[in-house]
Amino acid sequence: MPTTTQSRRRIGPLAEWTAEGGDELLTDSVPRLLARQAEAFGARPALYWPDGDALSRMTYAELASAAESVARALAGRVAPGERVAVWSRNSVEWVVLEYGCALAGLVLTPFNTAWTDAEVAHATALTTPALVFxxxxxxxxxLVPRAAGVCGAGAVLDLAGLREWAATAPAGQLPVVSAEDAFLIQFTSGTTGRSKGAVLTHKAVLNAARERNRRDVIGPNDTWLNPVPYHHIGGSCFVILGGLVDAGAFVVVEKYVPAExxxxxxxGVVTRIGGVPTMIIDALNHLGDHAGAAGLRSVAVGGATMTQHLVERIRTTLGAPVINTYAQSECPAITSTDIHDDSATIxxxxxxxxxxxxMKVIDPxxxxxxxxxxxxxxxxxxPYVMRGYWGMAEQSAEVLTADGFLRTGDLASMDEYGNVTFQGRVRDVIIRGGENVYPAEVEELLAAHPGIAAAVLVGLDDERLGERVAGVVVRAPGSEVTGPELTEYLRDSVARFKIPELWRFVDALPMTASGKIRRFVVRDDTNEFATATRQPGE
Structure with missing residues (x-):
C-alpha cells in the first residue's frame, strides 16, 4: 500500500482524477525566466561538461550572455515565429542554441540523429525551417554534408561554430516573447509511420519541467546527470529547462558511453541521476561497493518499463528514492510516482x-x-498539452477533443488511489531504451518485400531496455528470406533502433473474426519463443 498522504486519497467508482495544485503556474517565457535567474544567480553553474579529465562549467550569467549573442544573430536573419532546426547529438552549443532560439522568438525544431535522410526530408518539408544547425x-x-544534401546548403550552418558565427553576424532586434508563444516542435511518430511535430509553448514546457522537479529531490548545488538525447522531450524540456526553473545545473553528455x-x-558534483533503466544499471555497476557513498539524492526513470527488483536494488545500494514518470511528446507531464511509494507501485x-x-480512462x-x-x-x-501537430490539422483534430482533452492512444487502468497501470497501447508502440518504435512504419516497408506475405512487430520484455523489437514474419510462397537479409533490407530506410533484433518466422498470424492481427497473442508467443531459444549467458 502506498504511504503518502496524496496516495491515500481515494477516487469514486469511475477512473477519473483531477490533481490538486494546478493553479500556481509559471507565467514567464523562457527569456524572462533566464534573465531573472541570471540576475539572481549569475555566478551559479548552469551546466557542466567533460573537458579532458576535468569538468568545465558555464554560469548562468555566461549562459545568458551567450544566448543573447546567438539570439541577436538569429534575429538578424530569421523572423520571429519561424522554425530553426537542430540536427546533432548533445553539446554545449545545442544548449546555447535552444536558449538563443527562445530569446529570438523562434521555434526550436530538433531532428533525431538516428533518422535516415528520408526521415529528415519529411521533417524538413513539414516544418520548413529557415535555418538548420x-x-x-x-x-x-x-552531419553537415548530409544536412546540406537533404535540406539545402544555403540553410545549413555548422553547430560547432555557433558562437563564432554569432559574434560576426549582423545583429537584429529581439522581440518580446510571450509565455503563450510556440517554443518547440517535438517530433513523434504515429501509427501511419509519418513523423508528427507536436507544438509546445513556453508555458507548457516550463511548467512541465517545474512539475517534474517538484516530484524529485531538489537541494542545494543541484546537478543532474541524465544522458537522454536533447532531441527527446526529456532532454530539451526536463534536462535543459529543468535546470533553469530551479536555478540548478546539469551535465552535458554528448554521447552515452557507459564507462565515460x-x-x-x-x-563529486552530481546530486541526481536519471535515464532509462539501461543507464541506471550501468551507474550501479560503475559505483559498485561505493554506491552508498555517492551522495545521490534521487534516481529518475522514464521512457521505459522497469522491474521491482531494479527499484529495490537502487534503494538498497544508493539509499536514494526512485521516481517513475509518464508523459508524451504531445504532453510532457502526465503522471509520476511519489518518492515515498513502495517498490511495487513504482x-x-x-x-x-x-x-x-x-485525467480520465475512457472507452476508446x-x-x-x-x-x-x-x-x-x-x-x-x-496546461502542458500541445497546441496541435505542426501542419497537420486533421491529425490534430483526431487527438484533441472538443472538450479540451488529449487522446494519448495509450491503454491503462486506474486503481482507487489514482495509480495508473499500463495494460497495452492503442498504437502498439514499442519503447526500446526510451526510443519509441511504431510498428506500422516498419511493417509497411516489410510488406513491400517480395519474400514476405505478412509481418508484424512486437516488443520483447527486457530488463535493461524495457523492450526490444522483434519481427514476426510469414514468408511468401517459395520464399526463403532470412532474418539477416531483412535486417539489411531495412538498414537504409529506418533508424537502427527500429530494426528488429529478433526475427521469428511462422506459418500464419493469429487473427480476430474481423480479420485483424491479434497482436497481444503474437507478443506473448514471441516472448515465449525468445525465452525458449535464448542461449545461456544471454
Missing part, C-alpha cells in the same frame, strides 16, 4: 496525475469514462 552524429561524424558517462559521477505503475492534470469506442480497474484509453487535459 547540423552538428555531430551518433558515430562522431559530421558514469565516470562523471567521480567528480515498478508496476506510472504513479498518479501530476498537479494541473485532469464510446468516449465514456470506465470504472476503476477497467482498461481504457488515457485522456488528459492540462
Amino acid at each position: 547540423a552538428g555531430t552524429g551518433p558515430t562522431g561524424d559530421s 558517462t558514469m565516470g562523471l559521477l567521480d567528480h 515498478a508496476g505503475t506510472v504513479g498518479r496525475p501530476v498537479a494541473g492534470v485532469h 469506442a464510446t468516449g465514456e469514462t470506465v470504472p476503476v480497474g477497467a482498461v481504457g484509453e488515457i485522456v488528459t487535459s492540462s
Whole structure:
C-alpha cells in the first residue's frame, strides 16, 4: 500500500482524477525566466561538461550572455515565429542554441540523429525551417554534408561554430516573447509511420519541467546527470529547462558511453541521476561497493518499463528514492510516482496525475469514462498539452477533443488511489531504451518485400531496455528470406533502433473474426519463443 498522504486519497467508482495544485503556474517565457535567474544567480553553474579529465562549467550569467549573442544573430536573419532546426547529438552549443532560439522568438525544431535522410526530408518539408544547425552524429561524424544534401546548403550552418558565427553576424532586434508563444516542435511518430511535430509553448514546457522537479529531490548545488538525447522531450524540456526553473545545473553528455558517462559521477558534483533503466544499471555497476557513498539524492526513470527488483536494488545500494514518470511528446507531464511509494507501485505503475492534470480512462469506442480497474484509453487535459501537430490539422483534430482533452492512444487502468497501470497501447508502440518504435512504419516497408506475405512487430520484455523489437514474419510462397537479409533490407530506410533484433518466422498470424492481427497473442508467443531459444549467458 502506498504511504503518502496524496496516495491515500481515494477516487469514486469511475477512473477519473483531477490533481490538486494546478493553479500556481509559471507565467514567464523562457527569456524572462533566464534573465531573472541570471540576475539572481549569475555566478551559479548552469551546466557542466567533460573537458579532458576535468569538468568545465558555464554560469548562468555566461549562459545568458551567450544566448543573447546567438539570439541577436538569429534575429538578424530569421523572423520571429519561424522554425530553426537542430540536427546533432548533445553539446554545449545545442544548449546555447535552444536558449538563443527562445530569446529570438523562434521555434526550436530538433531532428533525431538516428533518422535516415528520408526521415529528415519529411521533417524538413513539414516544418520548413529557415535555418538548420547540423552538428555531430551518433558515430562522431559530421552531419553537415548530409544536412546540406537533404535540406539545402544555403540553410545549413555548422553547430560547432555557433558562437563564432554569432559574434560576426549582423545583429537584429529581439522581440518580446510571450509565455503563450510556440517554443518547440517535438517530433513523434504515429501509427501511419509519418513523423508528427507536436507544438509546445513556453508555458507548457516550463511548467512541465517545474512539475517534474517538484516530484524529485531538489537541494542545494543541484546537478543532474541524465544522458537522454536533447532531441527527446526529456532532454530539451526536463534536462535543459529543468535546470533553469530551479536555478540548478546539469551535465552535458554528448554521447552515452557507459564507462565515460558514469565516470562523471567521480567528480563529486552530481546530486541526481536519471535515464532509462539501461543507464541506471550501468551507474550501479560503475559505483559498485561505493554506491552508498555517492551522495545521490534521487534516481529518475522514464521512457521505459522497469522491474521491482531494479527499484529495490537502487534503494538498497544508493539509499536514494526512485521516481517513475509518464508523459508524451504531445504532453510532457502526465503522471509520476511519489518518492515515498513502495517498490511495487513504482515498478508496476506510472504513479498518479501530476498537479494541473485532469485525467480520465475512457472507452476508446464510446468516449465514456470506465470504472476503476477497467482498461481504457488515457485522456488528459492540462496546461502542458500541445497546441496541435505542426501542419497537420486533421491529425490534430483526431487527438484533441472538443472538450479540451488529449487522446494519448495509450491503454491503462486506474486503481482507487489514482495509480495508473499500463495494460497495452492503442498504437502498439514499442519503447526500446526510451526510443519509441511504431510498428506500422516498419511493417509497411516489410510488406513491400517480395519474400514476405505478412509481418508484424512486437516488443520483447527486457530488463535493461524495457523492450526490444522483434519481427514476426510469414514468408511468401517459395520464399526463403532470412532474418539477416531483412535486417539489411531495412538498414537504409529506418533508424537502427527500429530494426528488429529478433526475427521469428511462422506459418500464419493469429487473427480476430474481423480479420485483424491479434497482436497481444503474437507478443506473448514471441516472448515465449525468445525465452525458449535464448542461449545461456544471454
